[in-house]
Amino acid sequence: MSRPVDVVLNLAPVEPEQLAALLGLIRPGGVLVNTTVWMPAPTDEERDVRGIDLFVHSDAEQLSHLVELVDRGELRVEVARRVPLAELPALHADAAAGALPSGKVVVTPGD
Structure with missing residues (x-):
């Protein structure tokens, strides 16, 4: 145990x-x-x-700063998968089943 x-x-x-x-x-x-x-x-x-x-409130200024860091190569985000918004229910099912890949999953507005 x-x-x-x-x-x-x-x-x-x-x-x-x-x-x-x-x-x-x-x-x-x-x-x-x-x-x-x-x-x-x-x-x-x-x-x-x-x-x-614990919930997060998005802050446009902080998000802009993060984009600048990514653009300069000072912050690297490993994107493992991109999923269209229409497939969000399947993504949640994968998460519940523990079947998400290592890295971040980005949900996009369309195909």
């Missing part, structure tokens, strides 16, 4: 039962951080395990 961890960071959309099961991996007093917007992070009050929801 693996040892409990201090923090679990959930980045993928999962079923509520799967998210709740992550609490069992965390030591008493630890934290479950959830970045998905469709459900809140559960807590385990008996073991003092907190659930935290």
Whole structure:
């Protein structure tokens, strides 16, 4: 059996039962951080395990700066796959099945 961890960071959309099961991996007093917007992070009050929801607000100035870094070659992003927006449901299914490739997946507006 693996040892409990201090923090679990959930980045993928999962079923509520799967998210709740992550609490069992965390030591008493630890934290479950959830970045998905469709459900809140559960807590385990008996073991003092907190659930935290973390969402990002896009900032146009910061995004422009990142583009400049990419353009200058100072920031490299490994794009593993490009997916048209129409295929987004299949992409979510792949994510839920743990079948995404290593690297970033870019969703494009069309074919």
